[in-house]
Amino acid sequence: MESSLPRFQQLRRTEPTSNRTLIGTVVFMGLLQVVSSVAVVLHLTGHLQQVTQTGPTLVETSDDLRRGESQRCPKKPREVTPSAHLPIQPPSGHIQRDIQDTMIHWDHAHGHLSKIGYHDGRILVRKGGLYYIYTKTCFRYYDQVEETLLESESHAPGRRGASAEPSIDREDGAGAGAGALLIQYVFHERHSHNVPLKPAVLMKSGSTRHWQRGHYHMCCQQQGGAFPLGPGDSIYVSVSNSWLLDPEAEGSYFGAFRISR
Incomplete structure (x- = not known):
């Protein structure tokens, strides 16, 4: 118990x-x-936020992020803008004095052509759209040109009794003293069923110059504007008194480039 x-x-x-x-x-x-x-x-x-790391963490930089975005969304290839820039074709051989309107030929071998063609003085449009067209032509006169031309004319067959003395005033108006008419045209050619239509003047510029003997003279005409052009269209430049054209590529040129569809 x-x-x-x-x-x-x-x-x-x-x-x-x-x-x-x-x-x-x-x-x-x-x-x-x-x-x-x-x-x-x-x-x-x-x-x-739960953070669990069992090893080194890879931090993505901005370059990595951009690279990843570009891989996910590949960029479209940049479209090449149709464009052309052509210097004047230097004359070869004897210069024919002509006061009438003459089409200028351009040195496409030393110029720039991209998505645009060239043939016989004409820029050929392959892709339609709104184009900016520009051109510049320089005319120059000095005694050496006048004397060389007159000397070659005096020795031409069928010319007898021609004076070797340079003459500034001429009946045809080509002489400097009579007043040289310097006009620049830009023409537009359309084609209908592969048949060229009548060219239309897009731009025109000009002046009359009274140049004196014994002096060096130069005059430049420059134009530019935006115009709609279609596939197969062509444009070209024509000037009066083309024998006075400055053959330097920096002074006389012709070009165009597309600015919108």
């Missing part, structure tokens, strides 16, 4: 400890569940 009393007292002492342990465990599990729930909510709302 005496031995059973201490055992009962020992059981009563261990019972509160077990209760406290059980309560602590329940409270801990509750707190853990609350923390887990809060973490899930924050993660879903974007307030919590």
